[in-house]
Amino acid sequence: MKSTDVLMAGFGGQGMLLAGKLLAAAAMAEGLEVSWLPSYGPEMRGGTANVIVCVSDEPIGSPLITSHRGLVVMNLPSLEKFGPRVVPGGVIVVNTALIDREYEREDCVVVRVDARRIAIDAEADRAQNLVMLGAYLGATETIVPYEAVEEAICKTFSGRKARFAPASITALRRGIAEGRRAVLPVG
Amino acid sequence: MSKVLMKGNEALGEAAVRAGCVHFFGYPITPQTEVPEYLVKRLREVGGTFVQAESEVASINMVMGAAGMGVRCMTSSSSPGISLMAEGMSYIAACELPCVVINMMRAGPGLGGILPAQSDYFQATRGHGHGDYQVIVLAPSSVQEAVDLTTLAFELSEKYRNPAMVCADGMIGQMMEPVEFPEEGAATPMPENDWSLGARDGRERRIVNSLYLSPEDLHRHNLKLKAKYDEIAANETRQEIYGTDDGYDVLVVAFGTMARICKTAIDEVRAEGLRVALFRPITLNPYPFGALRDAMDAIEGDGPVLDIEMSMGQMLYDVKLAAEGSRRIEFYGTAGGVVPSPDEVAEKIRGLMQGVQ
Amino acid sequence: MGEIQIAEERCKGCGLCIDVCPRGLISFSEDLNEKGYTYVRFDGDPAQCTGCTMCATACPDQGIEVWNKAGKQTFVNTTGLTERMTHYCPGCTHGMIHRITAECLEELDLLPRAVGVAPVGCSVLAYEYFNIDMFEAAHGRAPAVATGAKRARPECIVFTYQGDGDLVSIGGNEILHAANRGEKITVIFVNNAIYGMTGGQMAPTTLAGQRTTTCPDGRDVEETGHPIRMAELLATLQTPAFVARGSSHDPKHLLKTKKLIKQAFQHQRDGTCFSFIEVLSTCPTNWGLAPQESCDWVQDHMIPQFPLGILKEPERATAEVSG
Structure with missing residues (x-):
């Protein structure tokens, strides 16, 4: 059985729910089973927003996971809350633009990404969420191909929003590169 | 048809439209608000009826009005709203009208919270309102099953002329999963019947009523309802x-x-x-x-x-x-x-x- | 020389016809009918009767039919009502309001597609009396049921028939919002300033100082507020097309009210939105007054509190919107 899960968290408006949706849509297009479970409590009103995405080649049991294989965090409160819940061997993607402290988990892969700088460089300053998603994809042996995610971006940014697609894909790709670099063997 | 990634609440709305239901009456309440939000747009496309009622009390009674006119209709709500529908549910069951009620349960009692819970099991299965009546209650555990059971809810409610409830929770309402829908336009229209009101065209007049002032008549009515519930129990359990x-x-x-x-x-x-x-x-x-x-x-x-x-x-x-x-x-x-x-x-x-x- | 025929078995002995006959040609018999009422009979000089139909108009129980001098029937019972005797108390004007409502539907040829919604209260059994498809709704919810019905079958003429407890008190929210949405329905609101069915409790429309079983010393407006003028309240809304108040306490007012109801149904038929007709009525039993005294009480006490007339009509509504 191939499967994975990731929790993506940040402030409301930072695009974590959308990033998760793109991942879920890409996985579905690949014929995989997916679930996308958002937090919908009072925290969505200006607090933190998070989503758990599960991907598997078999029907998904519980969409609610409390120990995660992947974690993507945009802000410090999310890191503090969910960091300890990542299982040994998991991947944690940290946005250094808003989290300026080190995060120690020797049993995990910690990918540090300045999502803001990379997004601005890609001329897509609003696509910081996609930089983070890319970094997660790059750092994991994910079962969802990158192309499927790009495809999902094109589908989401269609019509009047189509002009955002190219820069969004650039942001995603640069994120992927960051993620891959982080897991390259030292040397 | 291929799968689409959809939130449970929206998928339920689409399932209702695919089941041929184009009359919706409801009131916003978390965590089911995406049902009316989805249907207001969708029903406009198919020329249906969408009314945002002034309360859940009103929406269930609007459902009673529409159901009594022989159209496929529904409402949706969440726990505190279902409490307000108790009265209407009793009347609709007593009048033997078909309709579907969606309940995306949230935590109680009182105002409680908006997160998922299953604490309205009694409310759903032991009657919401007064009197010896029952509602068919279906409990999905995935977005796909929510779609399938919404289709089934319409079928059963019409087969038995009884309200049917799809009883899920906020998690299923808010979650996105891939779903497959029945083909659009494939639903069978409401069959001709001998109980719904409307333009008469020479037929005998009809009454949708739950008042029986004679105890013997009301006893007989209850026996009739009980026989129906027994039939449902004998034929419709699923696990x-x-x-x-x-x-x-x-x-x-x-x-x-x-x-x-x-x-x-x-x-x-x-x-x-x-x-x-x-x-x-x-x-x-x-x-x-x-x-x-x-x-x-x-x-x-x-x-x-x-x-x-x-x-x-x-x-x-x-x-x-x-x-x-x-x-x-x-x-x-x-x-x-x-x-x-x-x-x-x-x-x-x-x-x-x-x-x- | 006109002629009237009184159906003795339908008479509840309220005597309203006796009071309205301009020539004093009707009086109580000395016998009782099957139901135990002292029924009325024509006992004047037949040559004196003009066939004016006042007696039949004032009869709450479809008990009188009238022919004029030429032998033509000038008052025929409407086919919009069933032949069933109502359960209303003698002299209660519900019967007349039922009749004029049904007559309007019949005269406009709307009976085949009329659907009524009965309330909870004295007129809970209205579905037995209107000879059309009927709902019996939960207390106060008739406008919501009517909303669903009309939206489901817009070709039908949908109306509610509600009393003051049902419409103003428990159903205050439903009527307000049905009116404000401009549901294309007609509401007949019968206001007798008291709860009749439950035996004479205070209603939201009970007059200041009026005694009821729950305000035995008279309604104290300091404690329970003033009677609600529902027609005025709804007329403040921008949406409703036609809002009016009539009365049922004598044939003249009843016929005026009938015109209002007819206009309301015409508006619905023509696709104009929400129409609301408040009708002042009596409650001889719970007011503790004789039928004719009750009618006088409406004239003397209710009309000053609830003035009659059209409060809002489509032309004016249009003018307001464009102005």
């Missing part, structure tokens, strides 16, 4: 049994979202060699008493039943009724929107198994 392949020493009973979480927990403990099965009622009313009893009787040795709910123990009463004292029943439940994790459930099972072995 899923999981993990029974090589026998089992413990039987977990759970429904809806909770059952799904239990499945993951059961996979986990079975991988450790523990023999555990899951019984999941899909119809909460009629409750599959017979099938549950059979599943209990198939437990090897004197192993217990573990009932797990996102409540303080409501379905538990039905599990005990099914057991009729024949087996030890254990309970684990959380409330308030706290959803037990698969790990937590697995731990409970392991604890129980220590006692068994």
